[in-house]
Amino acid sequence: MAIHHLQTPLDDAAVLQLQVGDEVYLSGVIYMARDAAHKRFVDTLSAAQALPVDLRGQVVFYGGPGPAKPGHAIGVVAPTSAYRMDPYATVLFDYGVRGAIGKGPRGPAIRSACQLNRAVCFSAIGGVSATLFACIRSAEVIAYEDLKTEAVQRLVIENFPLLVTNDAHGRDMYAEEVEKYRALLKKA
Template sequence: MAKVYIETPLTSKDVLSLHAGDEVFLNGVIYVARDAAHKRFLERFENNEQLPINLRNQIIFYAGPTPPKPGQVIGSIAPTTASRMDPYTPAMFEYGVKGVIGKGPRSQSVKDACKNEKAICFSAIGGLSALLSDKVQAAEVVAYEDLGPEAIRELVVKDFPVLVVYDAHGKDLYEQEIAKYRKLVR
């Protein structure tokens, strides 16, 4: 397990250099999008339409930030349950998204898509919304403003902390850690 600093957008080399359990600090642009935006993305894919923004080689953070208080760039922001995006994630990876950030386990189809499409799933720790919002230097709604808190936002982040939970090599941090724990309790 390594501590790695990565500039976005991600390259295939970046993705292949990461392994389940790596601590990663992201720098650059990431995009916030949740269920409603993903549903619209999928509808556009199915109709052979362009997305409202280019997400190729980008990272999508599954979150719904609160409104900023005066003087803040963004309000509290924390990951939402990633499995809610499982119906959309393989198509997003096929489109060219290189990484996603959420919390909790993912389906086998998402794990397979990480390996097949050379993409990665990160996890951010829930409950640290104030810490994560401090890592956001700029925030702007870039699409689907009508979705309110679920609008797509472009964030500029500095040293945004995440863990690699599913890598492009087929490794699963949850399975690795459960196996370690089972050895300890036997």
């Protein structure tokens, strides 16, 4: 397991060096969007229309912001359960999204979508919202303002701490950990 300091947008070289379990400190621009925005993204692509922001090469963060306090770019930010975006993520990876940030395991289709599209899934640890919040330098609603807290936001981040959970080589950290646990149970 390695530690990487990466800058967005992500290219093939950046994604292909990552392995499940690696720590990543991500800097640059990411796009925060949740369920409702993802549905709109996929509906827009299905209608052969342009997205309101070009997400090719970009990283999408499945997070929700709290209300911003005076003097802060955004309120405390928490990652949401990544599996909820699985029905949309494969379409967005096919479109060119290079990374996704959420929490928890993903479904089996994500493993092959990451491998096919040279994409990666990261987990942001739930419960460290204050740490994530401190890494956000600016936040701006850029699309779907009517969705309120689920509107698409452009975040500028610095050293955003992440863990690689699905890599571009077809590995899934959660699935591998389950297999290790099963092997331990058989030995007991």
